[in-house]
Amino acid sequence: MEHAKISNDQVIAVVGLGPLGRGIAACCLSRGFTVVGIDREEKHREELRSFLPEAAAHCLEAGVMEAADATQWDTRLKLSGDLAAIKNAGLVIEAIPETLPAKKILLQQMEQFIPAGVLIGSNTSAFPITELQDGCVHPERVFGMHWSSHGHVTRFLELTPGENTSAEAMKLAVKFAEQLGKEPAVLKKDIPGFLCNRIAYAMYREAVHLLESGVADAEAIEASFRNSVGLWAPMCGPLRVMDVMGGGAFYAESIKGVLPTMANSAELQPTLQSFIDQDAKGPKNNIGFFDYDEDEAAKWAERFTASILTTRKYQDQYIPTDESAGDQSAT
Ligand SMILES: NC(=O)c1ccc[n+]([C@@H]2O[C@H](COP(=O)([O-])OP(=O)(O)OC[C@H]3O[C@@H](n4cnc5c(N)ncnc54)[C@H](O)[C@@H]3O)[C@@H](O)[C@H]2O)c1
Numbered sequence: 001m002e003h004a005k006i007s008n009d010q011v012i013a014v015v016g017l018g019p020l021g022r023g024i025a026a027c028c029l030s031r032g033f034t035v036v037g038i039d040r041e042e043k044h045r046e047e048l049r050s051f052l053p054e055a056a057a058h059c060l061e062a063g064v065m066e067a068a069d070a071t072q073w074d075t076r077l078k079l080s081g082d083l084a085a086i087k088n089a090g091l092v093i094e095a096i097p098e099t100l101p102a103k104k105i106l107l108q109q110m111e112q113f114i115p116a117g118v119l120i121g122s123n124t125s126a127f128p129i130t131e132l133q134d135g136c137v138h139p140e141r142v143f144g145m146h147w148s149s150h151g152h153v154t155r156f157l158e159l160t161p162g163e164n165t166s167a168e169a170m171k172l173a174v175k176f177a178e179q180l181g182k183e184p185a186v187l188k189k190d191i192p193g194f195l196c197n198r199i200a201y202a203m204y205r206e207a208v209h210l211l212e213s214g215v216a217d218a219e220a221i222e223a224s225f226r227n228s229v230g231l232w233a234p235m236c237g238p239l240r241v242m243d244v245m246g247g248g249a250f251y252a253e254s255i256k257g258v259l260p261t262m263a264n265s266a267e268l269q270p271t272l273q274s275f276i277d278q279d280a281k282g283p284k285n286n287i288g289f290f291d292y293d294e295d296e297a298a299k300w301a302e303r304f305t306a307s308i309l310t311t312r313k314y315q316d317q318y319i320p321t322d323e324s325a326g327d328q329s330a331t
Helices: 019-030 042-062 083-088 100-110 129-133 167-179 196-212 218-226 238-244 248-261 270-278 294-318 321-325
Strands: 011-015 034-038 077-080 089-094 119-122 142-146 158-161
Touching: 011 019, 011 083, 019 034, 019 042, 034 083, 042 077, 042 294, 083 089, 083 100, 089 100, 100 119, 100 129, 119 167, 129 142, 142 167, 158 167, 196 218, 196 270, 238 248
Parallel strands: 011 034, 011 089, 034 077, 089 119, 119 142
Antiparallel strands: 142 158
């Protein structure tokens, strides 16, 4: 299969302009691409337009955008409520809500408007890519493209092949990720939750277990985590940290004793089930592990953005992406 190269004169289509889609669109704009943003709701299309000045300021503050690319975002962005607007795109990114049937239908509808060589990246958080490919006429062009919020400044991008994704598609996806200033984490296999969510979910399960079993209150769990993992996480992953903070033998001995006492149930814990029952949205509806009034909600939103911008600057200063790209694991 022949794939067009993603050059800067090509259009990137982003379908679904919620918080994730907005960051994705802004990221592409910050790297000089023309973007067509598609959302079935006008309100969300307009939210993207009004988000542009803030996103551009973030990109400049984090140092992820050349001054030349800071211009003409408005003219390089087209908005539409009609999926047919993807027809001239060089690559399409899907970012609609996390519902499997809706994503599958959308991917199949997209194929009616774009030629066979145009790739489709899905920003699913956890669905197997192979399931999303099922029913597509050209499944070889579909891959997982998992972003994080704020997509315009983070380095994070997980790229996952489904069983039917072509090697050429994955090569082009990696190249495109690098053009966007990302440090792509490329999976060798399709697996639910990909990498970061699987690692994070194991951690969340243990945190909830500690809380539910009365070992510590939420404040203590937070302080312990922030002031330990928070110190090294922007620089090291969980494997590197074992090497450099004592060596694998030390960690293995210690883990051996604790493993039998850790949460390992495949059932959702009662606290998490109650969050589903109450539709807990944290600061948005004040249902969560902590209480939020309006000021508290704003404070956490602000802290989150500040932390992301600072971390990106720190990573670019101390861990250049070309160094991490050449980083070979010993095993
Ligand atoms: N929340 C996170 O931190 C996070 C991180 C990585 C990936 N994701 C994934 O990104 C995706 C989007 O997340 P979000 O939080 O931005 O979602 P969201 O529900 O806030 O926004 C989705 C947008 O898609 C639009 N939409 C729905 N169906 C559509 C269709 N058929 N055509 C065009 N537009 C349509 C909606 O109007 C809405 O504006 C989800 O799959 C989510 O799991 C989320």
